[in-house]
Amino acid sequence: MAKEQLMSYEDAIERFEVVIGLEVHVELNTVSKMFCGCANNFGSEPNTNVCPTCLGLPGSLPAVNRKAVESSIAIGLALDCQIASNGRFARKNYFYPDLAKNFQTSQFDEPIAFEGEISIELETGEVFMVPIERAHMEEDAGKLTHVGGATGRIQGAEYSLVDYNRAGVPLVEIVTKPIYGALDKAPELAATYVRAIRDIVKSMNVSDAKMERGNVRCDANVSLREKGAEKLGTRTETKNVNSLKSIENTVRYEIRRQAFILAAGGKIIQETRHWHEDRGHTSAGRPKSDADDYRYFPEPDLVPVQPSKEWIEEIRQTLSEKPALRRKRLQTAWGFADLEFRDVLNSDLLDEIEATVSAGASPQSARKWWTGELARLANAQQVAVQDLPITPEQVAAIQRLIDSGELTDRIARDVVAGVLAGEGEPAEVIESRGLKIVTDEGALIAAIDKALASQPDVMEKIRDGKLQAAGAVIGAVMQEMRGQADAARVRELILERAK
């Protein structure tokens, strides 16, 4: 496909007003599926978490998971939504092989939650109120694998394979109203909003919230209009954008693409589009047409959801602290500078640092471990730092040994390497690798004497006030001790000796 032409971002923003709308799908982490008792498990053998209901076998019927309704109400409350006193499920009818019944059980005109808002703070400190139109319950579809053809993409595939393990996993779809006035910040606002939703559902423990697993997915709607125009422009919907970076890039790309077309007097086609992170652009999918007549009607196999006031209050009581408040509280408690704290947020390490601090490490040391050495190691291995096989408790234990002088920073890094290599707890790594600091002063002095003997002029220089000359001796001693000595103590001993 020919590469599409783009206007520069600055020119686009200068000329057009950007309107965005975001639809975020959150997979709930219930034990069982939305409408049947199959396990809601990621990574099982294909078609092993399936039953007549989620396979859509003739005669099967759905039964609503109470916990999924509870989690949906909780999400609605966390977004300051009203909870519907009479919600209903509806069937959304369309044919697709990953949709076992060829209709999706969803909600249409009577969603469980509606009319909410969430405040989003950008990096500059600017705060946007994002209006929420609705949050509704629905079920996920199965997973398609495209076989043959070039790259496992749908295009040119020879055939496809369907695994229905994910079919019927509970989803909550959160839909914003159109968001105006973000100007050049629209891409950042989109990504920050999705991150906020992710943080909320994670802190509430209603979703595993792992974007890389598709637990949180975003469809981004973008339209432009000439500044001052009343009428909204034609929008495009980019589907399943699955990382925060991609969301920002998608919105930015669509702004530039649409601006070029509009400025050239062209028309935007209302269509779904796809984001290709590797190639840095979106591509056209299917244009909207009357083939999108979903023929919604009330699901006759299910009865209405009419949560009582008492039930809603009960759920409200269990709501955890809102992420924005939590962030404020932690930054104050830890005394981090804004820049330091932003680093923590950007690398998504709030939970890890909090756990390390509660395991006994100082906030600064915990921060340094996670955003420093551990982030570096993760980056080298190309894994997420959260996925390194080391726990906050282990990090705190290692830090305690540094604080008590039993490890140097350098040796501590070896201990971390040992833990990551699967050699066991820090104490076991220290034991098996023989990594303890040599605190036997006799051994140190012997090593110093040995080094001094081979560099007789050093003592003279020190006595003449050239203290840096001690460096060469320290180096030799550390080598002798295979690094397992406290360099500061060695230095002290050398200086004492020179007196």
Added chain:
Amino acid sequence: MSEITPDLVRHLASLARILVTDQEVEQLAGELGVIVDSVATVTKAVSGDVVATSHPIPMANVYREDVILPSLTQLQALSSAPDSNDGRFKVNAILDED
């Protein structure tokens, strides 16, 4: 005169994923036209203030607890599939769209 035109029948058949021949389209347009004219009398029976009944016996709040029930085995799941491969249901390639 009925509004069920052959083009509408073609469109409805495609929404319903049923292949129809031109001859079937003509026949269905005729038959459905008669039926639709007859059932359209419902529009005369009701006014705006009547509530709709979608469930004959009023009920609400029927839930199951969030517990796991036995699933089918992969073998059972695939036992009646027209075609399968690698533990999955096998289908022809999907039209190039999302």
Added chain:
Amino acid sequence: MTEITSSSAAVLAGLISSKQVSSVEITTAFLDRLEKLNPKTNSYLHFNRENSLAQAKKADQQLADGTAVSPLHGVPIAVKDNLTTTDAPTTAGSKILEGWVPQYDATVVRKLREASMPILGKTNLDEFAMGSSTEFSAYGPSRNPWDLSRIPGGSGGGSSSAIAGHLAPLAIGSDTGGSIRFPAAMTGSVGAKPTYGAVSRYGLIALASSLDQIGPVTNSVMDAAMLQDVIGGYDPRDSTSLPNSLGSMVQSVKEADVKGLRVGVIKQLSSDGFQPGVKACFDDTIEKLAAAGAEIIEVDCPSFEYAVAAYYLILPAEASSNLAKFDSVRFGLRVTPDGNPTIENVMAATREQGFGPEVKRRIILGTYALSSGHYDAYYGSAQKVRTLIQQDLAMAFTQADVLLTPTAPTTAFKIGEKVDDPLAMYLNDVATIPANLAGIPGISVPNGLASEDGLPSGLQILAPAMQDAQMYRVASIVEKLYMDQWGASLIARVPDLEAL
């Protein structure tokens, strides 16, 4: 016909529990008969002697080891082929499901097994229960034992012809707009549609989810009551299943007493449009009831005029969605066109060849009723008519304990007579549809033979929702009036099938 195959289920159950006759002997007698006569009636689509006898043997063994597990212990039964069974194919009368052996048992089937009732086989029906004659079955029509050139009613004509022809002592049917009651009327048998939600729909291949209900097809009111007691009750797998017990139907039949009974006759369903002989049978019954001491009241249900129209919008709409799952991916037929077809082409070709003309007609009609721009006028209005019909019935039931109508406007018509006229076919259900729209129970009991053709006519008894026991009570009263007059059940007059 042996003494066994002409006996009621209640009598057979007594013989088994008192160990005078074994379940194997009884099951064998019916298998012998159906293997010989099914080619004439086409009542069964599938039967398997070994499988049925293994179940009968197990029932006998249980009895030898202890006591009966249910009041119908060991009595064999026929099951409509739109209920899933793990040990027999389930086709719903459609080519699209040919050869499918389900991975699970319907709740009703599980209950039959738990009650130790051997399953004789799966009975014929109009494809996906869409029809009132079985002429829309992909496997050929069933035939009426009263006259093999006539329809046995539909959609459950397999079950009704099996009962009337003594090819089964009991049968299970499903009723969306009359598919139990209309065939019962056509064959002189008893057919009951319980209150919506009284019997679990789990495992019933859905036609219209908000209208479908499973119920008994039998030789007598007592047999039907016994069977409803076995198959009824709450099922967590069906979210529309009624949480509370409706009581014992058998008990109600035993207590039947006409004293103080207020019988409503619906103005809209007692005047024109009925075959004169059918109307005469109905009037005769009303007179008999009055003579026996019942109070007869005429009630007005003006919205019934719109019932058939509303029904033929709601049913196709729900069916168009329910039948979307037949797509060649997970089960059933797959038709792959020539060339290099996409899955979309395969689905469309499969549904074109797998569905019969009536099913396609209704799917497309339902798709239209739900489509953008038409929903409010069609589906929306039809749901409102439903409310009006419920209101009419609520008013009528303040005046009368039960409502009586002829079950069907005519007696059994000839095979082929209406098959090309959908609208005429739809009007067969004019009297039975309101009960489905309102969710109330209805039963058809034999109401004598129409004078002009000597064929059975049916009497329908409707009761308020949840008052199935009341319905059985009145059905039993009517049955007794006729037994007193005829000295035997109507079905005893069915011609000898072996001679036909």
